[in-house]
Amino acid sequence: MVLLQTKELVKVYQMGETEVKALKGINLEINKGEFLAITGSSGSGKSTLMHLLGCLDIPTSGDYLIEDKNIAHMTKNELAKIRNEKIGFVFQKFFLLPDLTATDNVALPKLYAGYSEAEARKEAIDILEKVDLANRCSHYPYQLSGGQQQRVAIARSLINNPAIILADEPTGNLDSATGDSIIDIFKKLNTEKNATIILVTHELDVAKKTNRIVELVDGKIISDKKI
Amino acid sequence: MVIYQIFLTALRSLNKHKLRSLLTTLGIIVGVVSIIAVMSIGEGAKHRVKKEIEGLGTNFIIVLGGTPKRLMHKMGSGNLTLKGSDLKAILEECEDIAQASPGINNSAKAIYEGNIWQAIIAGVTDNYIDIRKWDLIKGDFFTEQDVKSSKKVAVLGITVAKELFGKSNPLGKTIRIKKIPFKVIGVLEEKGKMPNGQDQDDLILMPITTMQKKVAGIKTDKFAAIILSAKEKDRMDQAASEIKAILRQQHKLLPKDEDDFTIFTQNDIAQASEAASKVLNILLFIIASISLIVGGIGIMNIMLVTVTERTKEIGIRMALGATTQTILNQFILEAIIICLLGGLLGITFGAIVSKIVGFALQWPIFVSSKAILISLASCIFIGLFFGYYPARKASRLNPVEALAER
Numbered sequence: 001m002v003l004l005q006t007k008e009l010v011k012v013y014q015m016g017e018t019e020v021k022a023l024k025g026i027n028l029e030i031n032k033g034e035f036l037a038i039t040g041s042s043g044s045g046k047s048t049l050m051h052l053l054g055c056l057d058i059p060t061s062g063d064y065l066i067e068d069k070n071i072a073h074m075t076k077n078e079l080a081k082i083r084n085e086k087i088g089f090v091f092q093k094f095f096l097l098p099d100l101t102a103t104d105n106v107a108l109p110k111l112y113a114g115y116s117e118a119e120a121r122k123e124a125i126d127i128l129e130k131v132d133l134a135n136r137c138s139h140y141p142y143q144l145s146g147g148q149q150q151r152v153a154i155a156r157s158l159i160n161n162p163a164i165i166l167a168d169e170p171t172g173n174l175d176s177a178t179g180d181s182i183i184d185i186f187k188k189l190n191t192e193k194n195a196t197i198i199l200v201t202h203e204l205d206v207a208k209k210t211n212r213i214v215e216l217v218d219g220k221i222i223s224d225k226k227i
Numbered sequence: 228m229v230i231y232q233i234f235l236t237a238l239r240s241l242n243k244h245k246l247r248s249l250l251t252t253l254g255i256i257v258g259v260v261s262i263i264a265v266m267s268i269g270e271g272a273k274h275r276v277k278k279e280i281e282g283l284g285t286n287f288i289i290v291l292g293g294t295p296k297r298l299m300h301k302m303g304s305g306n307l308t309l310k311g312s313d314l315k316a317i318l319e320e321c322e323d324i325a326q327a328s329p330g331i332n333n334s335a336k337a338i339y340e341g342n343i344w345q346a347i348i349a350g351v352t353d354n355y356i357d358i359r360k361w362d363l364i365k366g367d368f369f370t371e372q373d374v375k376s377s378k379k380v381a382v383l384g385i386t387v388a389k390e391l392f393g394k395s396n397p398l399g400k401t402i403r404i405k406k407i408p409f410k411v412i413g414v415l416e417e418k419g420k421m422p423n424g425q426d427q428d429d430l431i432l433m434p435i436t437t438m439q440k441k442v443a444g445i446k447t448d449k450f451a452a453i454i455l456s457a458k459e460k461d462r463m464d465q466a467a468s469e470i471k472a473i474l475r476q477q478h479k480l481l482p483k484d485e486d487d488f489t490i491f492t493q494n495d496i497a498q499a500s501e502a503a504s505k506v507l508n509i510l511l512f513i514i515a516s517i518s519l520i521v522g523g524i525g526i527m528n529i530m531l532v533t534v535t536e537r538t539k540e541i542g543i544r545m546a547l548g549a550t551t552q553t554i555l556n557q558f559i560l561e562a563i564i565i566c567l568l569g570g571l572l573g574i575t576f577g578a579i580v581s582k583i584v585g586f587a588l589q590w591p592i593f594v595s596s597k598a599i600l601i602s603l604a605s606c607i608f609i610g611l612f613f614g615y616y617p618a619r620k621a622s623r624l625n626p627v628e629a630l631a632e633r
Binding site for chain 2: 051054056057076077080081083084085089091095097099100104108109111112113117156160
């Protein structure tokens with residue numbers, strides 16, 4: 001079943017007088033339950049693609065369908081709703097809110113979805129248990145190690161049962177052993193829960209742990225192969 | 228987004244920058260202190276003035292000799308242009324008047340043994356104490372008989388009694404005024420200071436006839452004031468205009484002539500002091516408004532800094548699904564919370580300042596719930612108004628750019 005589909009996706013940035021074509025027509029189909037990596041060197045357009053796939057930005061032209069919904073012409077608030085419901089983000093630098101405990105960080109998307117504080121927290125604690133952080137629920141981010149922070153971020157990405165988990169260089173700020181453990185979590189989510197996971201990374205080692213590698217060069221897909 | 232989480236975020240943000248937050252809220256604090264102080268002191272003053280005006284007597288009316296212009300600033304001491312026949316005519320013709328006493332005011336030195344004290348001396352009749360609703364703490368007031376026989380007796384205000392006699396009992400002692408001996412027969416209860424600072428207890432009362440013949444040396448039956456009380460409060464203004472007509476007739480004034488007397492009623496005095504306090508209140512209200520606006524600009528400034536500092540946080544929240552409205556609400560609420568915290572500090576300081584002022588001026592102070600509510604409402608409004616622009620700025624950030632922020 002096709003979950004995501006991009007058609008001739010183009011993104012052009014205006015840098016003063018000059019136009020920069022970051023994406024030059026991306027056609028990509030991702031099925032439910034896939035675990036894939038988008039790779040490429042810096043400047044290849046992979047970050048731009050991630051922003052578009054994550055509904056953080058809209059394309060200059062082309063279409064992007066999530067579960068047959070075209071987001072290319074959505075308003076800011078419609079995009080916010082899609083991000084909240086359909087997409088779970090995991091960032092390189094974790095991006096936890098420093099003023100909130102692990103539980104409150106994880107609960108945040110659920111609050112934005114309109115759930116009560118009590119419901120959101122209960123679920124947050126359940127999910128933190130699943131990433132082995134049951135005893136770190138009331139810790140603040142600065143009290144946690146990098147690996148623990150990233151697991152909190154993964155828990156946060158899962159709380160609204162998103163259609164896609166988008167992980168942007170999730171191991172970039174971690175040592176290799178911790179990084180491996182994070183990838184293992186993704187792998188487990190993929191195999192056990194049939195979660196659809198898109199890893200954006202420039203590290204080939206990391207990419208190789210997925211089931212499909214899409215490589216970008218100069219805003220174009222140059223290879224797309226299953227492993 | 229849950230309000231208490233926003234509240235916590237705001238508090239932590241404030242806590243992180245304590246000095247900055249304090250300086251930011253200073254304008255709000257000053258504004259609220261002025262609101263509270265103005266209203267509390269104003270309320271106290273109102274209360275006090277009301278009591279003083281009530282203390283003038285029951286349905287009190289005073290007629291002074293002389294044109295209103297001449298008397299503008301010397302209430303209580305008119306010209307000697309009123310006569311016994313005027314008083315008689317008023318009592319006979321005006322049905323709304325209950326009692327009336329003629330009066331003459333002067334200032335003279337009173338001497339007892341080695342003590343000398345300059346006081347207001349006033350000649351009145353025996354019913355004066357009833358008209359003014361005054362009480363004695365010692366002795367008696369002089370009688371009708373004393374007035375008829377121009378007896379040399381005096382009733383002292385408490386200030387005069389203290390200055391001349393210290394702690395000893397003045398009753399039965401003899402004081403001298405303009406070398407004339409007066410026997411002290413009573414002491415009046417304490418009445419305190421007037422709003423203009425005049426000490427109402429710095430007073431010696433004596434029979435008007437004694438005053439006219441022996442102290443002032445007036446041969447004919449002339450006096451400077453008539454102090455009256457109307458039968459009913461509602462009829463006071465009516466009584467005043469009747470008295471006016473009677474006196475114009477008595478003094479044979481032509482229609483084109485100006486009044487050669489001036490009438491004040493208790494209502495007039497109340498209105499005059501209300502008008503005076505209104506001007507003061509407007510002035511202080513302007514000060515409060517200006518400091519609140521300055522405070523609001525401070526809030527706007529700091530919220531703009533906060534939005535810049537927390538761009539990344541805003542980006543994260545947006546990535547997690549916060550809508551523009553959610554971000555807008557959060558930052559407006561934070562601005563309101565900062566204002567309210569400033570407001571609470573302001574209310575506390577304002578109450579303290581009011582109490583100190585009240586203590587210094589010996590005024591009663593009322594920190595009313597109305598003042599507190601107005602202060603809090605102003606804070607909410609300031610937060611809303613000046614927090615809107617920074618909050619809007621925050622809500623319009625592009626999530627990609629916000630997330631890329633260092």
